Amino acid sequence: MPPRAPAAPTERELTDLEFGILSALVASHTGIALGSDKRALLQARLGRRLRALGLSTFMEYYRILKDQGADGPELVRFVNAVTTNKTEFFREAHHFDHLREHVAPALEAAAAEGAERVVRVWSAGCSSGEEPYSIAITLADALPSAEGWDVRILASDIDTDVLERARVGTYTLEEVAAVPRTALHRYFLRGVGDNDGLARVRPELRRRVAFRRINLLDDAWPIRTAFDVVFCRNVLIYFDRPTQTRVLERLLRFVKDDGLLVLGHAEGVHALVSGLRHAGNTMYRKESDPCRPPS
Ligand SMILES: C[S@@+](CC[C@H](N)C(=O)[O-])C[C@H]1O[C@@H](n2cnc3c(N)ncnc32)[C@H](O)[C@@H]1O
Known part of the structure:
Protein backbone atom coordinates (compact mmCIF):
# COMPACT_ATOMS: atom_id res chain seq x y z
CA MET A 1 0.00 0.00 0.00
CA THR A 83 -15.01 44.40 16.36
CA THR A 84 -18.50 43.28 15.37
CA ASN A 85 -19.99 45.85 13.00
CA LYS A 86 -23.49 44.59 12.28
CA THR A 87 -25.77 47.51 11.48
CA GLU A 88 -28.47 48.59 9.04
CA PHE A 89 -30.40 51.65 7.89
CA PHE A 90 -33.29 52.56 10.21
CA ARG A 91 -32.44 49.67 12.55
CA GLU A 92 -34.83 49.80 15.52
CA ALA A 93 -37.15 52.10 13.60
CA HIS A 94 -38.96 53.37 16.73
CA HIS A 95 -35.89 55.47 17.59
CA PHE A 96 -36.20 57.37 14.29
CA ASP A 97 -39.97 57.70 14.77
CA HIS A 98 -39.22 59.27 18.16
CA LEU A 99 -36.77 61.73 16.57
CA ARG A 100 -39.39 62.77 14.03
CA GLU A 101 -42.47 62.76 16.27
CA HIS A 102 -41.07 64.05 19.58
CA VAL A 103 -37.55 65.46 19.33
CA ALA A 104 -38.05 67.59 16.20
CA PRO A 105 -41.39 69.12 17.35
CA ALA A 106 -39.84 69.95 20.76
CA LEU A 107 -36.91 71.68 19.03
CA GLU A 108 -39.35 73.57 16.79
CA ALA A 109 -41.34 74.69 19.82
CA ALA A 110 -38.13 75.89 21.52
CA ALA A 111 -37.12 77.74 18.34
CA ALA A 112 -40.51 79.44 18.30
CA GLU A 113 -39.64 80.72 21.79
CA GLY A 114 -36.34 82.11 20.51
CA ALA A 115 -33.91 79.16 20.86
CA GLU A 116 -31.26 78.74 18.15
CA ARG A 117 -32.07 76.44 15.24
CA VAL A 118 -29.00 74.35 15.97
CA VAL A 119 -29.10 70.59 16.56
CA ARG A 120 -26.16 68.38 17.48
CA VAL A 121 -26.33 64.59 17.51
CA TRP A 122 -23.62 62.01 18.25
CA SER A 123 -23.68 58.48 16.90
CA ALA A 124 -21.11 56.71 19.12
CA GLY A 125 -20.19 53.34 17.62
CA CYS A 126 -21.53 54.29 14.19
CA SER A 127 -20.05 51.31 12.28
CA SER A 128 -20.27 51.75 8.49
CA GLY A 129 -22.54 54.80 8.62
CA GLU A 130 -26.06 53.43 8.30
CA GLU A 131 -27.03 54.79 11.74
CA PRO A 132 -25.75 58.39 11.39
CA TYR A 133 -27.12 58.65 7.84
CA SER A 134 -30.52 57.40 9.08
CA ILE A 135 -30.40 60.16 11.72
CA ALA A 136 -29.35 62.72 9.10
CA ILE A 137 -32.19 61.71 6.76
CA THR A 138 -34.79 61.84 9.54
CA LEU A 139 -33.70 65.27 10.72
CA ALA A 140 -33.21 66.71 7.22
CA ASP A 141 -36.87 65.91 6.55
CA ALA A 142 -38.14 67.09 9.94
CA LEU A 143 -35.95 70.17 10.36
CA PRO A 144 -35.07 71.39 6.85
CA SER A 145 -32.01 73.57 6.34
CA ALA A 146 -34.21 75.71 4.06
CA GLU A 147 -36.02 76.75 7.25
CA GLY A 148 -32.74 77.77 8.86
CA TRP A 149 -31.93 74.55 10.73
CA ASP A 150 -28.28 73.73 11.27
CA VAL A 151 -28.14 69.99 11.98
CA ARG A 152 -24.76 68.29 12.39
CA ILE A 153 -23.91 64.77 13.39
CA LEU A 154 -20.71 63.47 14.90
CA ALA A 155 -20.26 59.81 14.00
CA SER A 156 -17.47 57.89 15.71
CA ASP A 157 -16.14 54.38 15.90
CA ILE A 158 -12.95 52.64 16.96
CA ASP A 159 -12.72 50.66 13.71
CA THR A 160 -10.94 52.52 10.90
CA ASP A 161 -12.18 50.15 8.16
CA VAL A 162 -15.86 50.81 8.83
CA LEU A 163 -15.21 54.54 9.20
CA GLU A 164 -13.66 54.59 5.74
CA ARG A 165 -16.75 52.87 4.30
CA ALA A 166 -18.98 55.30 6.15
CA ARG A 167 -17.15 58.35 4.80
CA VAL A 168 -17.54 57.10 1.23
CA GLY A 169 -21.23 56.47 1.88
CA THR A 170 -21.78 53.92 -0.88
CA TYR A 171 -24.12 51.00 -0.25
CA THR A 172 -25.66 48.19 -2.25
CA LEU A 173 -29.34 48.47 -3.18
CA GLU A 174 -29.97 45.60 -0.78
CA GLU A 175 -28.36 47.58 2.04
CA VAL A 176 -30.55 50.62 1.37
CA ALA A 177 -33.73 48.53 1.10
CA ALA A 178 -34.97 49.85 4.49
CA VAL A 179 -34.64 53.49 3.37
CA PRO A 180 -38.10 54.82 2.45
CA ARG A 181 -38.47 55.33 -1.30
CA THR A 182 -38.88 59.12 -1.14
CA ALA A 183 -35.77 59.45 1.06
CA LEU A 184 -33.84 57.20 -1.31
CA HIS A 185 -34.72 59.57 -4.15
CA ARG A 186 -33.98 62.69 -2.17
CA TYR A 187 -30.78 61.71 -0.40
CA PHE A 188 -29.02 59.11 -2.60
CA LEU A 189 -27.46 59.03 -6.04
CA ARG A 190 -28.10 55.86 -8.01
CA GLY A 191 -24.96 54.29 -9.54
CA VAL A 192 -24.75 53.79 -13.30
CA GLY A 193 -22.38 51.77 -15.49
CA ASP A 194 -19.73 50.15 -13.25
CA ASN A 195 -21.64 51.41 -10.20
CA ASP A 196 -24.91 49.81 -11.21
CA GLY A 197 -26.55 48.25 -8.14
CA LEU A 198 -25.05 50.85 -5.79
CA ALA A 199 -26.44 53.96 -4.13
CA ARG A 200 -24.33 56.77 -2.70
CA VAL A 201 -25.40 59.27 -0.07
CA ARG A 202 -25.63 62.71 -1.69
CA PRO A 203 -22.79 65.09 -0.78
CA GLU A 204 -25.20 67.60 0.86
CA LEU A 205 -26.18 64.93 3.40
CA ARG A 206 -22.66 63.51 3.76
CA ARG A 207 -21.38 66.97 4.66
CA ARG A 208 -23.64 67.04 7.73
CA VAL A 209 -21.92 63.99 9.21
CA ALA A 210 -18.35 64.19 10.55
CA PHE A 211 -16.71 60.78 10.97
CA ARG A 212 -13.96 60.39 13.54
CA ARG A 213 -12.08 57.60 15.23
CA ILE A 214 -12.91 57.74 18.91
CA ASN A 215 -12.25 54.88 21.29
CA LEU A 216 -14.95 54.98 23.96
CA LEU A 217 -12.50 53.36 26.35
CA ASP A 218 -10.04 56.27 26.15
CA ASP A 219 -9.82 58.51 29.18
CA ALA A 220 -10.37 61.70 27.19
CA TRP A 221 -12.58 62.11 24.15
CA PRO A 222 -11.69 64.97 21.78
CA ILE A 223 -15.18 66.46 21.88
CA ARG A 224 -16.22 69.94 22.95
CA THR A 225 -19.89 69.77 22.07
CA ALA A 226 -22.93 69.08 24.19
CA PHE A 227 -25.43 67.04 22.21
CA ASP A 228 -29.20 67.17 21.96
CA VAL A 229 -29.22 63.45 21.25
CA VAL A 230 -26.60 60.73 21.73
CA PHE A 231 -27.07 57.36 20.05
CA CYS A 232 -24.90 54.59 21.50
CA ARG A 233 -26.66 51.50 20.28
CA ASN A 234 -25.42 47.93 20.36
CA VAL A 235 -21.98 48.92 21.57
CA LEU A 236 -22.21 48.62 25.36
CA ILE A 237 -23.42 45.02 25.12
CA TYR A 238 -19.87 44.00 24.21
CA PHE A 239 -18.43 45.53 27.41
CA ASP A 240 -18.43 44.14 30.94
CA ARG A 241 -20.57 45.82 33.62
CA PRO A 242 -17.93 48.14 35.12
CA THR A 243 -16.92 49.33 31.63
CA GLN A 244 -20.57 49.89 30.66
CA THR A 245 -21.07 52.05 33.73
CA ARG A 246 -17.89 54.06 33.16
CA VAL A 247 -18.67 54.71 29.47
CA LEU A 248 -22.32 55.54 30.19
CA GLU A 249 -21.41 58.04 32.90
CA ARG A 250 -18.96 59.74 30.54
CA LEU A 251 -21.42 59.71 27.63
CA LEU A 252 -23.96 61.45 29.83
CA ARG A 253 -21.62 64.37 30.40
CA PHE A 254 -21.95 65.10 26.69
CA VAL A 255 -25.75 65.04 26.66
CA LYS A 256 -27.45 68.40 27.23
CA ASP A 257 -29.82 68.70 30.17
CA ASP A 258 -33.11 67.24 28.98
CA GLY A 259 -31.25 65.76 26.00
CA LEU A 260 -31.87 62.20 24.84
CA LEU A 261 -29.73 59.08 25.20
CA VAL A 262 -30.62 56.24 22.83
CA LEU A 263 -29.38 52.72 23.50
CA GLY A 264 -29.75 49.41 21.67
CA HIS A 265 -32.57 46.91 22.16
CA ALA A 266 -30.62 44.72 24.59
CA GLU A 267 -29.23 47.60 26.62
CA GLY A 268 -30.84 49.23 29.65
CA VAL A 269 -29.33 51.75 32.01
CA HIS A 270 -31.46 51.84 35.11
CA ALA A 271 -29.29 49.59 37.20
CA LEU A 272 -26.12 51.26 35.94
CA VAL A 273 -26.43 55.04 36.25
CA SER A 274 -28.74 57.59 37.81
CA GLY A 275 -29.98 60.95 36.54
CA LEU A 276 -32.06 59.56 33.69
CA ARG A 277 -35.76 59.22 33.15
CA HIS A 278 -37.35 56.76 30.81
CA ALA A 279 -38.46 58.35 27.52
CA GLY A 280 -39.56 55.29 25.53
CA ASN A 281 -38.21 51.93 24.48
CA THR A 282 -34.44 52.09 25.37
CA MET A 283 -34.53 55.92 25.30
CA TYR A 284 -33.68 58.10 28.27
CA ARG A 285 -33.89 61.84 29.02
CA LYS A 286 -31.09 63.36 31.03
CA GLU A 287 -32.35 65.12 34.14
CA SER A 288 -30.79 68.47 35.01
CA ASP A 289 -27.31 67.70 36.15
CA PRO A 290 -24.38 69.82 37.22
CA CYS A 291 -22.03 67.79 35.00
CA ARG A 292 -21.06 69.68 31.85
CA PRO A 293 -18.79 68.75 28.98
CA PRO A 294 -15.27 70.08 29.45
CA SER A 295 -14.87 73.59 28.05
C1 LIG B 1 -22.75 46.19 16.39
S1 LIG B 1 -22.05 47.73 15.88
C2 LIG B 1 -23.41 48.82 16.18
C3 LIG B 1 -23.57 49.85 15.07
C4 LIG B 1 -24.76 50.80 15.24
N1 LIG B 1 -24.63 51.60 16.43
C5 LIG B 1 -26.06 50.04 15.24
O1 LIG B 1 -26.65 49.83 16.30
O2 LIG B 1 -26.52 49.63 14.16
C6 LIG B 1 -20.94 48.11 17.24
C7 LIG B 1 -19.86 49.12 16.87
O3 LIG B 1 -19.19 49.54 18.06
C8 LIG B 1 -17.83 49.73 17.75
N2 LIG B 1 -17.02 49.68 18.98
C9 LIG B 1 -16.70 48.59 19.72
N3 LIG B 1 -15.89 48.94 20.73
C10 LIG B 1 -15.71 50.28 20.64
C11 LIG B 1 -14.97 51.22 21.41
N4 LIG B 1 -14.26 50.86 22.47
N5 LIG B 1 -15.00 52.53 21.02
C12 LIG B 1 -15.73 52.90 19.94
N6 LIG B 1 -16.43 52.06 19.17
C13 LIG B 1 -16.43 50.75 19.52
C14 LIG B 1 -17.51 48.62 16.77
O4 LIG B 1 -16.38 48.90 15.99
C15 LIG B 1 -18.80 48.54 15.95
O5 LIG B 1 -18.71 49.23 14.74
Whole structure:
Protein backbone atom coordinates (compact mmCIF):
# COMPACT_ATOMS: atom_id res chain seq x y z
CA MET A 1 0.00 0.00 0.00
CA PRO A 2 1.49 3.43 -0.93
CA PRO A 3 2.29 5.69 2.02
CA ARG A 4 -0.54 8.03 2.94
CA ALA A 5 -0.20 11.61 1.75
CA PRO A 6 0.30 14.04 4.66
CA ALA A 7 -2.95 15.67 5.77
CA ALA A 8 -3.56 19.17 4.44
CA PRO A 9 -2.49 21.76 7.03
CA THR A 10 -5.45 22.75 9.16
CA GLU A 11 -6.19 26.14 10.66
CA ARG A 12 -3.92 26.67 13.63
CA GLU A 13 -5.84 26.31 16.89
CA LEU A 14 -5.83 29.07 19.45
CA THR A 15 -4.41 27.52 22.62
CA ASP A 16 -5.82 28.34 26.09
CA LEU A 17 -2.82 30.52 26.80
CA GLU A 18 -3.10 32.37 23.47
CA PHE A 19 -6.83 32.91 23.92
CA GLY A 20 -6.18 34.26 27.43
CA ILE A 21 -3.55 36.81 26.42
CA LEU A 22 -5.20 37.89 23.17
CA SER A 23 -8.66 38.31 24.72
CA ALA A 24 -7.05 40.35 27.53
CA LEU A 25 -5.43 42.54 24.88
CA VAL A 26 -8.81 42.99 23.15
CA ALA A 27 -10.40 43.99 26.48
CA SER A 28 -7.65 46.44 27.42
CA HIS A 29 -7.74 48.22 24.05
CA THR A 30 -11.45 48.14 23.20
CA GLY A 31 -13.44 47.18 26.30
CA ILE A 32 -14.85 44.23 24.35
CA ALA A 33 -15.16 41.30 26.76
CA LEU A 34 -14.72 37.98 24.96
CA GLY A 35 -16.00 35.01 26.98
CA SER A 36 -14.69 31.53 26.27
CA ASP A 37 -17.70 30.98 23.94
CA LYS A 38 -16.07 33.52 21.58
CA ARG A 39 -12.91 31.48 21.15
CA ALA A 40 -13.76 30.14 17.66
CA LEU A 41 -14.72 33.67 16.60
CA LEU A 42 -11.41 35.12 17.78
CA GLN A 43 -9.50 32.28 16.12
CA ALA A 44 -11.28 32.86 12.79
CA ARG A 45 -10.86 36.64 12.84
CA LEU A 46 -7.22 36.68 13.89
CA GLY A 47 -6.48 33.65 11.70
CA ARG A 48 -6.93 36.02 8.75
CA ARG A 49 -4.23 38.31 10.16
CA LEU A 50 -1.92 35.33 10.64
CA ARG A 51 -2.37 34.31 7.02
CA ALA A 52 -1.89 37.88 5.78
CA LEU A 53 1.38 38.15 7.71
CA GLY A 54 2.56 34.60 6.90
CA LEU A 55 2.70 33.60 10.58
CA SER A 56 2.16 30.12 11.91
CA THR A 57 1.22 30.70 15.55
CA PHE A 58 -0.95 33.16 17.45
CA MET A 59 1.92 33.65 19.88
CA GLU A 60 4.09 35.02 17.05
CA TYR A 61 1.24 37.38 16.22
CA TYR A 62 0.99 38.49 19.85
CA ARG A 63 4.73 39.26 19.87
CA ILE A 64 4.35 41.50 16.81
CA LEU A 65 1.54 43.38 18.55
CA LYS A 66 3.60 43.82 21.70
CA ASP A 67 6.74 44.87 19.78
CA GLN A 68 4.86 47.48 17.75
CA GLY A 69 3.17 48.91 20.84
CA ALA A 70 -0.06 50.88 21.18
CA ASP A 71 0.57 53.09 18.12
CA GLY A 72 1.61 50.24 15.81
CA PRO A 73 -0.26 49.67 12.55
CA GLU A 74 -0.95 46.03 13.41
CA LEU A 75 -2.78 47.02 16.58
CA VAL A 76 -5.21 49.06 14.47
CA ARG A 77 -5.76 46.00 12.22
CA PHE A 78 -6.10 43.79 15.29
CA VAL A 79 -8.81 46.06 16.70
CA ASN A 80 -10.54 46.27 13.30
CA ALA A 81 -10.52 42.46 13.13
CA VAL A 82 -12.14 41.91 16.52
CA THR A 83 -15.01 44.40 16.36
CA THR A 84 -18.50 43.28 15.37
CA ASN A 85 -19.99 45.85 13.00
CA LYS A 86 -23.49 44.59 12.28
CA THR A 87 -25.77 47.51 11.48
CA GLU A 88 -28.47 48.59 9.04
CA PHE A 89 -30.40 51.65 7.89
CA PHE A 90 -33.29 52.56 10.21
CA ARG A 91 -32.44 49.67 12.55
CA GLU A 92 -34.83 49.80 15.52
CA ALA A 93 -37.15 52.10 13.60
CA HIS A 94 -38.96 53.37 16.73
CA HIS A 95 -35.89 55.47 17.59
CA PHE A 96 -36.20 57.37 14.29
CA ASP A 97 -39.97 57.70 14.77
CA HIS A 98 -39.22 59.27 18.16
CA LEU A 99 -36.77 61.73 16.57
CA ARG A 100 -39.39 62.77 14.03
CA GLU A 101 -42.47 62.76 16.27
CA HIS A 102 -41.07 64.05 19.58
CA VAL A 103 -37.55 65.46 19.33
CA ALA A 104 -38.05 67.59 16.20
CA PRO A 105 -41.39 69.12 17.35
CA ALA A 106 -39.84 69.95 20.76
CA LEU A 107 -36.91 71.68 19.03
CA GLU A 108 -39.35 73.57 16.79
CA ALA A 109 -41.34 74.69 19.82
CA ALA A 110 -38.13 75.89 21.52
CA ALA A 111 -37.12 77.74 18.34
CA ALA A 112 -40.51 79.44 18.30
CA GLU A 113 -39.64 80.72 21.79
CA GLY A 114 -36.34 82.11 20.51
CA ALA A 115 -33.91 79.16 20.86
CA GLU A 116 -31.26 78.74 18.15
CA ARG A 117 -32.07 76.44 15.24
CA VAL A 118 -29.00 74.35 15.97
CA VAL A 119 -29.10 70.59 16.56
CA ARG A 120 -26.16 68.38 17.48
CA VAL A 121 -26.33 64.59 17.51
CA TRP A 122 -23.62 62.01 18.25
CA SER A 123 -23.68 58.48 16.90
CA ALA A 124 -21.11 56.71 19.12
CA GLY A 125 -20.19 53.34 17.62
CA CYS A 126 -21.53 54.29 14.19
CA SER A 127 -20.05 51.31 12.28
CA SER A 128 -20.27 51.75 8.49
CA GLY A 129 -22.54 54.80 8.62
CA GLU A 130 -26.06 53.43 8.30
CA GLU A 131 -27.03 54.79 11.74
CA PRO A 132 -25.75 58.39 11.39
CA TYR A 133 -27.12 58.65 7.84
CA SER A 134 -30.52 57.40 9.08
CA ILE A 135 -30.40 60.16 11.72
CA ALA A 136 -29.35 62.72 9.10
CA ILE A 137 -32.19 61.71 6.76
CA THR A 138 -34.79 61.84 9.54
CA LEU A 139 -33.70 65.27 10.72
CA ALA A 140 -33.21 66.71 7.22
CA ASP A 141 -36.87 65.91 6.55
CA ALA A 142 -38.14 67.09 9.94
CA LEU A 143 -35.95 70.17 10.36
CA PRO A 144 -35.07 71.39 6.85
CA SER A 145 -32.01 73.57 6.34
CA ALA A 146 -34.21 75.71 4.06
CA GLU A 147 -36.02 76.75 7.25
CA GLY A 148 -32.74 77.77 8.86
CA TRP A 149 -31.93 74.55 10.73
CA ASP A 150 -28.28 73.73 11.27
CA VAL A 151 -28.14 69.99 11.98
CA ARG A 152 -24.76 68.29 12.39
CA ILE A 153 -23.91 64.77 13.39
CA LEU A 154 -20.71 63.47 14.90
CA ALA A 155 -20.26 59.81 14.00
CA SER A 156 -17.47 57.89 15.71
CA ASP A 157 -16.14 54.38 15.90
CA ILE A 158 -12.95 52.64 16.96
CA ASP A 159 -12.72 50.66 13.71
CA THR A 160 -10.94 52.52 10.90
CA ASP A 161 -12.18 50.15 8.16
CA VAL A 162 -15.86 50.81 8.83
CA LEU A 163 -15.21 54.54 9.20
CA GLU A 164 -13.66 54.59 5.74
CA ARG A 165 -16.75 52.87 4.30
CA ALA A 166 -18.98 55.30 6.15
CA ARG A 167 -17.15 58.35 4.80
CA VAL A 168 -17.54 57.10 1.23
CA GLY A 169 -21.23 56.47 1.88
CA THR A 170 -21.78 53.92 -0.88
CA TYR A 171 -24.12 51.00 -0.25
CA THR A 172 -25.66 48.19 -2.25
CA LEU A 173 -29.34 48.47 -3.18
CA GLU A 174 -29.97 45.60 -0.78
CA GLU A 175 -28.36 47.58 2.04
CA VAL A 176 -30.55 50.62 1.37
CA ALA A 177 -33.73 48.53 1.10
CA ALA A 178 -34.97 49.85 4.49
CA VAL A 179 -34.64 53.49 3.37
CA PRO A 180 -38.10 54.82 2.45
CA ARG A 181 -38.47 55.33 -1.30
CA THR A 182 -38.88 59.12 -1.14
CA ALA A 183 -35.77 59.45 1.06
CA LEU A 184 -33.84 57.20 -1.31
CA HIS A 185 -34.72 59.57 -4.15
CA ARG A 186 -33.98 62.69 -2.17
CA TYR A 187 -30.78 61.71 -0.40
CA PHE A 188 -29.02 59.11 -2.60
CA LEU A 189 -27.46 59.03 -6.04
CA ARG A 190 -28.10 55.86 -8.01
CA GLY A 191 -24.96 54.29 -9.54
CA VAL A 192 -24.75 53.79 -13.30
CA GLY A 193 -22.38 51.77 -15.49
CA ASP A 194 -19.73 50.15 -13.25
CA ASN A 195 -21.64 51.41 -10.20
CA ASP A 196 -24.91 49.81 -11.21
CA GLY A 197 -26.55 48.25 -8.14
CA LEU A 198 -25.05 50.85 -5.79
CA ALA A 199 -26.44 53.96 -4.13
CA ARG A 200 -24.33 56.77 -2.70
CA VAL A 201 -25.40 59.27 -0.07
CA ARG A 202 -25.63 62.71 -1.69
CA PRO A 203 -22.79 65.09 -0.78
CA GLU A 204 -25.20 67.60 0.86
CA LEU A 205 -26.18 64.93 3.40
CA ARG A 206 -22.66 63.51 3.76
CA ARG A 207 -21.38 66.97 4.66
CA ARG A 208 -23.64 67.04 7.73
CA VAL A 209 -21.92 63.99 9.21
CA ALA A 210 -18.35 64.19 10.55
CA PHE A 211 -16.71 60.78 10.97
CA ARG A 212 -13.96 60.39 13.54
CA ARG A 213 -12.08 57.60 15.23
CA ILE A 214 -12.91 57.74 18.91
CA ASN A 215 -12.25 54.88 21.29
CA LEU A 216 -14.95 54.98 23.96
CA LEU A 217 -12.50 53.36 26.35
CA ASP A 218 -10.04 56.27 26.15
CA ASP A 219 -9.82 58.51 29.18
CA ALA A 220 -10.37 61.70 27.19
CA TRP A 221 -12.58 62.11 24.15
CA PRO A 222 -11.69 64.97 21.78
CA ILE A 223 -15.18 66.46 21.88
CA ARG A 224 -16.22 69.94 22.95
CA THR A 225 -19.89 69.77 22.07
CA ALA A 226 -22.93 69.08 24.19
CA PHE A 227 -25.43 67.04 22.21
CA ASP A 228 -29.20 67.17 21.96
CA VAL A 229 -29.22 63.45 21.25
CA VAL A 230 -26.60 60.73 21.73
CA PHE A 231 -27.07 57.36 20.05
CA CYS A 232 -24.90 54.59 21.50
CA ARG A 233 -26.66 51.50 20.28
CA ASN A 234 -25.42 47.93 20.36
CA VAL A 235 -21.98 48.92 21.57
CA LEU A 236 -22.21 48.62 25.36
CA ILE A 237 -23.42 45.02 25.12
CA TYR A 238 -19.87 44.00 24.21
CA PHE A 239 -18.43 45.53 27.41
CA ASP A 240 -18.43 44.14 30.94
CA ARG A 241 -20.57 45.82 33.62
CA PRO A 242 -17.93 48.14 35.12
CA THR A 243 -16.92 49.33 31.63
CA GLN A 244 -20.57 49.89 30.66
CA THR A 245 -21.07 52.05 33.73
CA ARG A 246 -17.89 54.06 33.16
CA VAL A 247 -18.67 54.71 29.47
CA LEU A 248 -22.32 55.54 30.19
CA GLU A 249 -21.41 58.04 32.90
CA ARG A 250 -18.96 59.74 30.54
CA LEU A 251 -21.42 59.71 27.63
CA LEU A 252 -23.96 61.45 29.83
CA ARG A 253 -21.62 64.37 30.40
CA PHE A 254 -21.95 65.10 26.69
CA VAL A 255 -25.75 65.04 26.66
CA LYS A 256 -27.45 68.40 27.23
CA ASP A 257 -29.82 68.70 30.17
CA ASP A 258 -33.11 67.24 28.98
CA GLY A 259 -31.25 65.76 26.00
CA LEU A 260 -31.87 62.20 24.84
CA LEU A 261 -29.73 59.08 25.20
CA VAL A 262 -30.62 56.24 22.83
CA LEU A 263 -29.38 52.72 23.50
CA GLY A 264 -29.75 49.41 21.67
CA HIS A 265 -32.57 46.91 22.16
CA ALA A 266 -30.62 44.72 24.59
CA GLU A 267 -29.23 47.60 26.62
CA GLY A 268 -30.84 49.23 29.65
CA VAL A 269 -29.33 51.75 32.01
CA HIS A 270 -31.46 51.84 35.11
CA ALA A 271 -29.29 49.59 37.20
CA LEU A 272 -26.12 51.26 35.94
CA VAL A 273 -26.43 55.04 36.25
CA SER A 274 -28.74 57.59 37.81
CA GLY A 275 -29.98 60.95 36.54
CA LEU A 276 -32.06 59.56 33.69
CA ARG A 277 -35.76 59.22 33.15
CA HIS A 278 -37.35 56.76 30.81
CA ALA A 279 -38.46 58.35 27.52
CA GLY A 280 -39.56 55.29 25.53
CA ASN A 281 -38.21 51.93 24.48
CA THR A 282 -34.44 52.09 25.37
CA MET A 283 -34.53 55.92 25.30
CA TYR A 284 -33.68 58.10 28.27
CA ARG A 285 -33.89 61.84 29.02
CA LYS A 286 -31.09 63.36 31.03
CA GLU A 287 -32.35 65.12 34.14
CA SER A 288 -30.79 68.47 35.01
CA ASP A 289 -27.31 67.70 36.15
CA PRO A 290 -24.38 69.82 37.22
CA CYS A 291 -22.03 67.79 35.00
CA ARG A 292 -21.06 69.68 31.85
CA PRO A 293 -18.79 68.75 28.98
CA PRO A 294 -15.27 70.08 29.45
CA SER A 295 -14.87 73.59 28.05
C1 LIG B 1 -22.75 46.19 16.39
S1 LIG B 1 -22.05 47.73 15.88
C2 LIG B 1 -23.41 48.82 16.18
C3 LIG B 1 -23.57 49.85 15.07
C4 LIG B 1 -24.76 50.80 15.24
N1 LIG B 1 -24.63 51.60 16.43
C5 LIG B 1 -26.06 50.04 15.24
O1 LIG B 1 -26.65 49.83 16.30
O2 LIG B 1 -26.52 49.63 14.16
C6 LIG B 1 -20.94 48.11 17.24
C7 LIG B 1 -19.86 49.12 16.87
O3 LIG B 1 -19.19 49.54 18.06
C8 LIG B 1 -17.83 49.73 17.75
N2 LIG B 1 -17.02 49.68 18.98
C9 LIG B 1 -16.70 48.59 19.72
N3 LIG B 1 -15.89 48.94 20.73
C10 LIG B 1 -15.71 50.28 20.64
C11 LIG B 1 -14.97 51.22 21.41
N4 LIG B 1 -14.26 50.86 22.47
N5 LIG B 1 -15.00 52.53 21.02
C12 LIG B 1 -15.73 52.90 19.94
N6 LIG B 1 -16.43 52.06 19.17
C13 LIG B 1 -16.43 50.75 19.52
C14 LIG B 1 -17.51 48.62 16.77
O4 LIG B 1 -16.38 48.90 15.99
C15 LIG B 1 -18.80 48.54 15.95
O5 LIG B 1 -18.71 49.23 14.74
